[in-house]
Amino acid sequence: MPVTVIVGAQWGDEGKGKITDMLASEADVVARFQGGDNAGHTVVYGGWTLKLHQVPSGVLHDGALCVLGGGMVINPRTLLRELDDLQEKGALRARLLISGRAHLIMPYHVLLDGASESRLGAAMIGTTRRGIGPAYQDKAARTGLRAYDMTLAPADFAAKVRRAVEDKNVFLERVYGLEPLDPDAIAQEFAGYAERLRGFVADDSLAINRAIERGERVLLEGAQGPLLDIDHGTYPYVTSSSTVTGGALAVLGIGARQVSRVLGVAKAYQTRVGEGPFPTEQLGEAGNRLRGTGQNLWDEFGTTTGRPRRCGWLDLVAVSYSARVCGLTELVLTKFDILSGFETIKVCTAYSLDGQLLDSFVPQAESLAKVTPVYTEMPGWTEPLGEARRFEDLPVRAQDYVRLIEQRTGLPVSVISVGPEREQTIIR
Numbered sequence: 001m002p003v004t005v006i007v008g009a010q011w012g013d014e015g016k017g018k019i020t021d022m023l024a025s026e027a028d029v030v031a032r033f034q035g036g037d038n039a040g041h042t043v044v045y046g047g048w049t050l051k052l053h054q055v056p057s058g059v060l061h062d063g064a065l066c067v068l069g070g071g072m073v074i075n076p077r078t079l080l081r082e083l084d085d086l087q088e089k090g091a092l093r094a095r096l097l098i099s100g101r102a103h104l105i106m107p108y109h110v111l112l113d114g115a116s117e118s119r120l121g122a123a124m125i126g127t128t129r130r131g132i133g134p135a136y137q138d139k140a141a142r143t144g145l146r147a148y149d150m151t152l153a154p155a156d157f158a159a160k161v162r163r164a165v166e167d168k169n170v171f172l173e174r175v176y177g178l179e180p181l182d183p184d185a186i187a188q189e190f191a192g193y194a195e196r197l198r199g200f201v202a203d204d205s206l207a208i209n210r211a212i213e214r215g216e217r218v219l220l221e222g223a224q225g226p227l228l229d230i231d232h233g234t235y236p237y238v239t240s241s242s243t244v245t246g247g248a249l250a251v252l253g254i255g256a257r258q259v260s261r262v263l264g265v266a267k268a269y270q271t272r273v274g275e276g277p278f279p280t281e282q283l284g285e286a287g288n289r290l291r292g293t294g295q296n297l298w299d300e301f302g303t304t305t306g307r308p309r310r311c312g313w314l315d316l317v318a319v320s321y322s323a324r325v326c327g328l329t330e331l332v333l334t335k336f337d338i339l340s341g342f343e344t345i346k347v348c349t350a351y352s353l354d355g356q357l358l359d360s361f362v363p364q365a366e367s368l369a370k371v372t373p374v375y376t377e378m379p380g381w382t383e384p385l386g387e388a389r390r391f392e393d394l395p396v397r398a399q400d401y402v403r404l405i406e407q408r409t410g411l412p413v414s415v416i417s418v419g420p421e422r423e424q425t426i427i428r
């Protein structure tokens with residue numbers, strides 16, 4: 001069973017990029033399956049700091065097939081910028097395949113995302129304003145443009161683009177009072193994108209299943225996290241795609257029996273960007289310390305939007321929920337080095353709601369906003385962890401922290417990341 005799935009175990013930003021990059025060195029195929037340039041995966045290697053938004057984190061590996069999968073929404077404008085940047089750095093080592101079924105993020109999607117957020121005002125979702133929601137809306141409404149459309153005769157693609165822009169101008173002008181877009185200018189712009197990208201467009205499901213038949217190793221890379229999942233997340237404060245294991249298989253067209261490992265990446269504490277309930281959020285000193293000042297690459301500021309992330313203590317009720325809805329087989333713990341220096345560390349192991357003790361997550365946003373976290377307090381440690389390479393190198397209190405996670409989630413913590421570099425990793 002050659003398929004390994006990597007998903008988040010929180011609200012995204014768990015450090016999936018580093019782990020995917022590490023595992024990608026042993027993979028033949030790395031496939032992103034959902035989301036678009038709302039994601040930001042940072043990979044540090046050999047003096048490069050790569051901020052990947054749409055290209056899978058396996059891109060650094062010679063000969064690997066990197067797939068932008070059928071559940072993605074792709075912005076050709078920003079994708080080409082990303083590819084040019086990678087090419088310039090000599091980092092584009094993999095072969096690229098863009099699923100023909102992936103939908104295109106168009107300029108009107110970006111405008112509609114921003115306009116919708118502004119209109120919601122205080123009730124806004126806090127999206128990345130990259131047009132993700134509106135592009136998935138068009139997919140569900142069956143009015144979207146897909147990567148396959150870029151492979152049509154240029155005149156046919158241009159006609160489709162023009163018609164789509166004309167349709168959306170109605171919304172832009174009449175609903176939001178915005179200036180209409182120029183259908184001809186956008187058709188021309190997208191003709192240029194199609195020219196450069198059409199050669200990569202293919203049937204991702206066929207390519208991946210052929211690879212599986214040949215006994216090749218396939219890695220599926222999730223973006224965001226289960227708590228932002230359209231079905232299982234804290235709706236409506238979610239993204240518009242399926243971020244869980246089942247979603248990956250559905251959109252890529254892979255059978256469930258092919259999957260052997262499902263890794264859930266969890267940060268040693270909890271973060272969230274955008275609006276929505278966050279039971280263990282720390283608004284004071286602890287939250288500020290976890291966030292950092294923004295001077296360092298790994299401080300808690302969004303890779304895509306630069307927004308400061310909301311920070312708080314690790315929520316094992318939420319992580320266990322992610323484990324359940326994703327069928328995790330193991331956990332990867334990241335950013336463990338950030339916890340050094342806290343006198344006491346808190347871990348949420350249950351919720352209290354209306355006088356009742358709950359040991360399972362509350363997916364309804366309004367109720368989750370009312371829970372009080374029940375904490376287990378642990379003594380902290382002062383030693384920096386960046387040099388640890390074996391579990392035994394960790395201070396005993398840090399080892400206890402890992403054991404508590406294992407005990408409460410029922411999952412082994414098989415990898416621990418203690419810094420941004422590839423070698424700052426403990427594999428157990």
Ligand code: IMP
Nearest residue numbers: 012013038039126127128238239273274
């Ligand atoms: P959207 O995906 O841009 O529609 O944003 C919906 C919600 O998901 C917002 O709360 C975003 O902050 C959040 N979000 C989207 N992408 C990411 C990500 O890559 N990391 C963390 N949060 C994200």
